[in-house]
Amino acid sequence: MKWRLFLLALFIVSLALTVGCSNKQEHISIQKREGKIYKFEAYEESIEIEKTIKTKEILKNINWENSKMEKDRPKADYIFYFNDEKNEDKIVVYYVWAISGENILKLTKGKHSKYVQLNKADSEIVLNLIQ
Template sequence: MMKRKQLLVALSLLSITVASGCTTKQERISVQKYEGKNYKFEAYKQKVEVAKTEKTKEIIKNADWEEFALEKDHPKADFIFYFNDEKSEGKMAVYYVWVNTDENIVELTKDEHSQYAQLNRKDSETILRLLHK
């Protein structure tokens, strides 16, 4: 758990540094995919269609978030992502994504796993398209 926290702090600092050096209006999103026993930094997507990221931000904002506590033995998230341009009070929202492959449903946590939401199939597909491309 401590290593994950250190990784998140390092990633946040790195992305804040990178984002603050950029003045263009391109959307940037960072995605990590869980493979084997580690997260692989899959993409630092420089030119993501703005419409796709705006739709994703809207889905996340409108999701039915609820209070949550992640169990210690819960499987690791399939993806971790964050928008490099989104900072509030010096903090960046990091989203953890679990994919229920049987139903193509996405489950998300944020705020150090204290918030949880399950998306409908349509919204799940939108998020998955963004993460996989």
């Protein structure tokens, strides 16, 4: 009787640990420019999964253009990447410039080889995630 109770308790604890560890959490690392330096903010807690999914869809489905960024370009307002992609050896770093007064974002990725200017709706979604 004691063994059955012990095995049942062990099974319940194992099940609880398995369910608790299987929840997908999204983590993002963001650097925000403040003056001449970047302030690093690593989000270790889970962020809203819907914001992340929408942002990832936008970044995946937009038409990136080949870009040759000039060397004297201003520093990006934000730099971010998704930490969950780091484990897959395909991490992509995104650089974001906010165009003041227009609520529009310009982005480059990687080594600034790809460029895009987002529309207002997509800019709002991305900005909502990284701010």
